[in-house]
Amino acid sequence: xxxxNLQDIIEKQVLTVxxxxxxxxxxxxxxxxxxxxxxxxxxxxxxxxxxxxxTEKRSRWISLGHGEYTEIPSEKDFxxxxxxxxxxxxxxxxxxxxxxxxxxxxxxKKIMRKNYxxxxxxxxxEYVVMDKHMSILAKxxxxxxxxxxxxxxxxxxxxxxxxxxxxxxxxxxxAKVDDYVVGFDELGGTDEFNTEDMEERLAKxxxxxxxxxxxxxxxxxxxxxxxxxxxxxxxxxxSD
Numbered sequence: 001x002x003x004x005n006l007q008d009i010i011e012k013q014v015l016t017v018x019x020x021x022x023x024x025x026x027x028x029x030x031x032x033x034x035x036x037x038x039x040x041x042x043x044x045x046x047x048x049x050x051x052x053x054x055t056e057k058r059s060r061w062i063s064l065g066h067g068e069y070t071e072i073p074s075e076k077d078f079x080x081x082x083x084x085x086x087x088x089x090x091x092x093x094x095x096x097x098x099x100x101x102x103x104x105x106x107x108x109k110k111i112m113r114k115n116y117x118x119x120x121x122x123x124x125x126e127y128v129v130m131d132k133h134m135s136i137l138a139k140x141x142x143x144x145x146x147x148x149x150x151x152x153x154x155x156x157x158x159x160x161x162x163x164x165x166x167x168x169x170x171x172x173x174x175a176k177v178d179d180y181v182v183g184f185d186e187l188g189g190t191d192e193f194n195t196e197d198m199e200e201r202l203a204k205x206x207x208x209x210x211x212x213x214x215x216x217x218x219x220x221x222x223x224x225x226x227x228x229x230x231x232x233x234x235x236x237x238x239s240d
Contacts, residue, residue, distance in 0.1 A: 061085075061142050069131070069138040072149045075157045081147060087207050088172040091134055091148035092163045093127050126184070129191045130167045133198045140199070141208040171207040179205040 035043075061067065064084050072078050072090070082088050131148070138146035151158045151166060161170055161177055169181040186201055187193040203210030 058142060061145075064145060065147075066145050067139060067142045069135040069146045069148070072147050075149075075154045078147075078149055078154070078157060081145065082172050082175045085145040086174055087144040088170075089134070089137075089144060089146050089202060089207055090170045090172060091130055091146075092151045092154075092158065092161075092166060092168045092170065093130070093148055094151050094166050095124075095127060126167055126191050130169075133193075133195045136195045137199060137202070137208070141202075144202075144208045171202065171205045173207060178207070 065081070066085065072081060078090070082090075134146050134148070138144075149157070151163055157163075163170075165182050167183065170177050171179040171181065181187075181198075181201060184191055184193065187197050199208070199210065202208045
């Protein structure tokens with residue numbers, strides 16, 4: 001049987017919290033009641049200005065190449081891109097396994113050649129996987145520019161940023177590299193990670209805007225909600 005004193009304490013605490021919540025709601029209602037037409041018009045105007053600024057930002061982002069995952073053709077273009085956008089995620093990649101390793105493999109044993117081709121295929125898969133996730137996130141996070149650049153064709157840049165492992169993501173804020181995602185070690189050590197895993201890692205570095213639930217999950221939830229509503233509508237019309 002519960003201790004009566006303890007029960008009384010719990011009830012008092014619940015009542016105290018409920019009273020505080022009620023007082024807060026009453027305060028907000030009172031504040032709304034005190035608003036006159038001029039106050040409401042001022043709030044409306046402020047909201048319209050906020051929406052206008054956001055629309056202008058989106059237009060500027062799109063003009064800079066945000067919303068799409070694109071390749072940067074040269075080191076010069078890389079510096080122009082990071083100066084123009086406040087937030088950039090750059091994927092350093094190579095589209096083939098080093099030829100010099102193939103030369104070594106061809107002069108070695110059969111098993112060496114086999115290992116070379118297995119690793120080459122594995123690398124191509126890693127490159128394709130990273131591209132897939134970057135393309136999805138580029139559309140979801142228009143506030144950030146998502147790009148890729150060929151590491152071997154950008155030797156100065158790769159050396160300056162100390163790019164030693166591929167694939168590597170350079171997370172750039174205000175024209176400075178703030179963080180790196182090197183390989184897949186931080187994403188479970190496998191190429192089977194979800195786009196949400198990548199999104200959370202980029203959000204941790206504050207290179208994308210991320211509040212609460214993943215924007216990808218939100219999109220899925222919205223789609224599921226629409227699907228359910230459509231189904232309900234269909235069932236309703238069928239029953240009629």
